Amino acid sequence: MITFDFEYYRPDSADQAVQLWNQLNQTGKKPLYYGGGTEIISMGRMDNISAGAVIDIKGIPDCHRLEIKGDHLIVGAGVTMTQIHESNIFPLLALAGARVADHTIQNKITLGGNLCSTIIYREALLPLLLADADIIIAGPGGQKTLPVNKVFNQRMQLNPGEFIIQIKVLRPFLSYPHIHVKRTRQDKITYPLVTICAMQVDQQVRVACSGVCDFPFRSEPMEKELNNSSLPLEKRVDNAINATPAAIPDNFEGSAAYRRFILKNLLTSIVNELGDKDASIVE
Ligand SMILES: Cc1cc2nc3c(=O)[nH]c(=O)nc-3n(C[C@H](O)[C@H](O)[C@H](O)COP(=O)(O)OP(=O)(O)OC[C@H]3O[C@@H](n4cnc5c(N)ncnc54)[C@H](O)[C@@H]3O)c2cc1C
Numbered sequence: 001m002i003t004f005d006f007e008y009y010r011p012d013s014a015d016q017a018v019q020l021w022n023q024l025n026q027t028g029k030k031p032l033y034y035g036g037g038t039e040i041i042s043m044g045r046m047d048n049i050s051a052g053a054v055i056d057i058k059g060i061p062d063c064h065r066l067e068i069k070g071d072h073l074i075v076g077a078g079v080t081m082t083q084i085h086e087s088n089i090f091p092l093l094a095l096a097g098a099r100v101a102d103h104t105i106q107n108k109i110t111l112g113g114n115l116c117s118t119i120i121y122r123e124a125l126l127p128l129l130l131a132d133a134d135i136i137i138a139g140p141g142g143q144k145t146l147p148v149n150k151v152f153n154q155r156m157q158l159n160p161g162e163f164i165i166q167i168k169v170l171r172p173f174l175s176y177p178h179i180h181v182k183r184t185r186q187d188k189i190t191y192p193l194v195t196i197c198a199m200q201v202d203q204q205v206r207v208a209c210s211g212v213c214d215f216p217f218r219s220e221p222m223e224k225e226l227n228n229s230s231l232p233l234e235k236r237v238d239n240a241i242n243a244t245p246a247a248i249p250d251n252f253e254g255s256a257a258y259r260r261f262i263l264k265n266l267l268t269s270i271v272n273e274l275g276d277k278d279a280s281i282v283e
Contacts (some may be wrong), residue, residue, distance in 0.1 A: 001045065002041070002044045002045055003047060004044070004050045004051075004052075005052075006050075006051050006052055006053055006054055007024075007029070007052065007053040007054075008034075008053070008054055008056065009024075009053060009054070009055045009056065010055075010056040010058070010059040011055065011056075011057075011059055011060065012059045012060060012061070013060060014060055014062060014063075014138040014143065014163075014165050015138070017033070017055050017057060017060060017138065017163065018138055018139060018140055018161060018163075020055050021033070021055060021140075021161045021163075022140060022161060024052070024053045024055075025160070025161065028052070029051070029052030029053040030050070030051050030052055030053075031051060031052065031053040031054065031055055032049075032051040032053075032054050032055070033054075033055050033057055033112075033116075033163040034054040034055060034056040034057065034058075035057060035058070035077065035078060035109075035110035035112045035113030035116075036080065036108035036109045036110045036113050037054075037056075037108065037113075038101075038105055038108050038109055038113070039113060039117055039118065039119065040054065043118070057077060057078050057112065057163060057165075058078045058110075060078070060165070062076060062165050062166060063076040063077050063078035063079075063112070063165055063166070064076045064078055064079060065079075065166060066079050066083060066084070066087055066089065068089070068171065071170060071171055072168045072169060072170060072171065073089060073090055073168070073169045073170075073171065073174055074166055074167075074168055075090070075093075075111055075166060075167045075168075075169070076111075076165070076166050077110060077111055077112025077113075077115075077163070077164040077165055077166060077167070078110050078111075078112065079110060079111050080106065080107055080108060080109060080110055080111075081097035081098070081100050081101075081106035081107075081109045081110075081111075081114070081124070082097075082103070082106045082107045084097040084111065084124075085097045085098040085106065089174065090127065090131075090169060090173075090174045091174070091175075091178065092127040092130070092131075092178040092180060092197055092199065093124065093127040093128070095178075095180035095197075096123050096124050096126055096127050096180055096195075096197060097111075097124055099123065099180070099182045099195070100114060100123050100124060101189065102189045111124055111167065112163070112164040115128075115135075115152075115156055115164060116156045116158070116163075116164065119191075120214055120215055120216075121191055121192060121195070121210045121211065121216065122210065122215075122216050123182070123192065123195050123210045123216070125148075125152060125208075125210075125216050126195065126196075126197035126208035126209070126210060126216060126218075127178075127180075127197050127199075127208075128148050128167060128169070129148055129149065129152070129208040129216075129217075129218035130173070130178075130197055130198070130199040130201075130206045130207075130208050130218060131169045131170070131173035131174075131199070132147065132148070132149075132169075132170070132173070133147075133148045133167050133168060133169045134146065134147055134148065134167070134168040134169075135147075135148050135151045135164055135166075135167055135168075136164070136165045136166040136167070136168065137151070137158065137162050137163070137164055137165065138162065138163055138165050139158070139159055139161050139162030139163070140159075140160075140161045140162075141159075143165070145168070148167075149218070154214075154215040154217075155215065173199070173201075176199050176200055176201055177199070177200040177274055178197065178198060178199045178200070178274075179196070179197070179198045179270055179273060179274060180195075180196075180197050180198075181194075181195070181196050181266055181270075182194075182195040183195070183262050183266070185253055185254055191211070191253070192210055192211035193211050193253060193254045193258070193259055193262060194209065194210075194211045194212055194259055194262045194263055194266065195209065195210040195211055196208070196209050196263075196266050196267070196270065198270045198274055199274075200274040200275075204223070204227050205223065205226050205227055205270065205271055205274045205275055206218065206223055207219075207222060207223060207226065207267070207270065209244075209263075211249075211259070212244055212248060212259060212263060213244055213245060213246040213247070213248065213249070214246060214249060215246070217244075217245050219243060219244065219245050221243040221245075222240040222241075222243045222244065223240075224243075225237075225239035225240040225243055226240045226267065226271055226275075227275075229275075233268060233271060233272070234268070236271065237264055237267045237268050237271065238264070240267060241260055241263055241264060241267070248260060248263075
């Protein structure tokens with residue numbers, strides 16, 4: 001049961017959504033944008049969040065786009081993990097989305113919700129980091145488009161009242177050779193000990209990880225080490241692991257040593273597969 005009452009709004013344009021947010025915020029309602037609602041509802045049931053109003057973005061047509069337009073793939077923030085997976089329009093994102101939660105919840109979880117989640121894993125972000133995606137944001141200052149690595153720094157850096165409308169990815173990134181691997185403690189459907197997405201771009205390997213630190217990341221220092229072909233592979237991988245952007249977690253789900261062990265094995269396989277300039281798509 002949710003112990004607080006809240007108002008529900010379903011605007012049909014981004015401007016209306018922002019206007020509503022302003023009005024509700026001024027009256028002290030602490031409004032939240034609402035995607036699939038899975039996190040808002042589960043955290044609301046546990047009294048970990050409260051809101052006087054939610055603004056459902058799923059009534060906004062731009063938030064439902066899932067199409068190639070000119071040189072770009074456009075994915076609306078309200079598109080679900082299932083829709084992304086079933087369309088297979090961006091195969092690496094499809095693979096990542098298909099391993100977020102289970103199939104029933106994937107029908108609800110939206111791309112925007114996963115990126116703005118308070119749960120630290122945000123696995124759908126990884127392909128976007130590799131593909132230099134742009135994030136289209138609406139807010140009290142109007143709409144803007146920013147590169148994902150400028151908006152995401154440990155978490156989405158959105159200003160009050162802002163929400164994600166769409167994600168844009170340049171078409172060539174949709175078909176570069178890629179790998180997705182998720183390793184969990186035991187069950188297939190749970191949070192990751194280590195998830196890695198990797199992509200070969202201009203004969204260089206790119207990697208982005210979730211579970212390895214307390215936030216998902218793509219690390220250029222790690223990639224520099226992995227692509228340093230003057231060193232033996234084992235040394236490159238060890239150097240890359242020493243270049244993670246923060247400490248590797250050591251908790252009841254898995255020790256830091258175990259996570260390092262998994263990471264070492266996965267990075268070695270990835271460089272073996274994708275470091276080969278003739279690599280084909282690997283799923
Ligand atoms: C059972 C379960 C299993 C899970 N397993 C995984 C997993 O394996 N891997 C993983 O990465 N995640 C996992 N998650 C986390 C899940 O991806 C997040 O909770 C995500 O936020 C849910 O998306 P949603 O669309 O339902 O978000 P909502 O509940 O609608 O919103 C979540 C947060 O994001 C904000 N938000 C939503 N949409 C937008 C937007 N367009 N712009 C700005 N802010 C927005 C909301 O205001 C709220 O703060 C799991 C969650 C559950 C409930």
